[in-house]
Amino acid sequence: MMNLPWPGAVVAGIGTIVAGIGVLYTVSKIGKLRKKQQLRKKWDSIGKDVVLLHQFQRGKYCVNLSPFAIKVETxxxxxxxxxxxxxxxxxGPKKKCPWITLNGEDVGDSEMVIQKLSQHFDVNLDSHLDEVTQAQLEAVRVMADEFVFWIVIAWRYWLDGCVTFLKSQSFPPFLNRAFPYMMTSTIKKRSINQGVGVHSPEEIYQMAKKSCGTLSTILGDSPYFGGDQPSTADCAIFGQLAQLMWNAPGSQYEALVRELYPSLGNYCNRMKDTIFPDWNKLLNPPLE
Ligand SMILES: N[C@@H](CCC(=O)N[C@@H](CS)C(=O)NCC(=O)O)C(=O)O
Known part of the structure; x- marks a missing residue:
């Protein structure tokens, strides 16, 4: 017959396991808290009025995979x-990328960030524009940030299963494999909830094409959406178009800006050359 332990011994054993889990949990919590405190100290010591831009790592051809990060950096x-x-x-604080720390304060969401920066540093990139043009550009900005963005990520992460996109990133091999698992079904669900995802792949592509056509018409012969000089809206529009231009290599989405509407591709290169003269050096790995 089997020798069963005394009930007291069983209870003591369970107690030890529970206490062990409790200790591990507390140690990990303290570790995380300490790491957070160290990061906080580092972020806050960057210097008065120096912005710390928190964003994804650089890509192979484009300075960021997040259009909103490019928008803020621009x-x-x-x-x-x-x-x-x-x-x-x-x-950051809104669980999204990018966000900034400025003089110890964290700000999330690219629009809120730009609003904060414009007020704090007393900057107005749109003073050369009349009120109506500023309002029209705000409508174009919303189209880029809230519509073109969803089309591109629905294609990138779901319809294309991250395949084309991963060619533009320098992720470690394990992340390259994990990315489709992490992103494809999540973005499918989120795009369906947002609305773009209820359409067929061809319909989504046609929406991208129409948006690029619209942007190309609005840009016309001007060097920038803000006319002779870049405006606040240019930051956002460039961030979104940069995804087609550099983070969709060899795809029909890339062809939209490089072949079908080359004025948009030229615009991207113009923004890159004038605002990011160090673009190639920023890339991961840097391009000589
Ligand atoms: N409205 C936000 C959008 C930011 C955003 O959606 N960022 C993406 C990266 S491109 C993100 O962090 N996604 C993570 C998530 O939604 O869970 C802004 O303007 O900053």
Whole structure:
């Protein structure tokens, strides 16, 4: 007959296991808290009025996979605001990328960030534009940020299963394999909830084509959407178009800006050359 342990011994054993789990949990919590405190100290010591831009790591051909990160970085450069980049904590107070820390304060959401920067540094990139043009550009900005964005990510992460996109990133091999699992079904569900995802792949592509046609018509012969000089809306529009231009290599989405509407491709290159003269050096790995 089997020798069963005394009930007291069983209870003591369970107690030890539970206590062990409790200790491990507390140690990990303390570790996380300490790491957070160290990061906080580092972020806050960057210097007065220096912006710390938290964003994803750089890509192979494009300075970021997030259009909103490019938008904020473009704004910082146009506004001549001193900044540094942190790629270790890309998700901020709103659990989105990018976000900034300025003088110890964290701000999330690219629009809120730009609003904060414009007020704090007293910058207005749109003073050369009349009120109506500013309003029209705001409508174009919303189209880029809230519509073109969804089309591109629905294609990138779901319809294309991350295949084309991953060619443009320098992720470690394990992440290359994990990315489709992490992203495809999530983005499918989220695009369906948003609305773009209820359409067929061809319909989604046609929507991208129509948007590019619209943007190309609005740009016309001007060098920038803001006319002779870039405006706040240019930061957002460039961020979104840069995804087609550099983060969709060899695809029909890339062809939209490089072949079908080359004025948009030329615009992307113009923004890159004037605002990011160090673009190639920023890439991961840097391009000589
Ligand atoms: N409205 C936000 C959008 C930011 C956003 O959606 N960022 C994406 C990366 S491109 C993100 O962080 N996604 C993570 C998620 O939604 O869970 C902004 O303007 O900053």
């Amino acid at each position: 704004y910082l450069r146009l506004a001549k605001i001193k900044y540094e980049v942190d790629s270790n904590s890309p998700f």
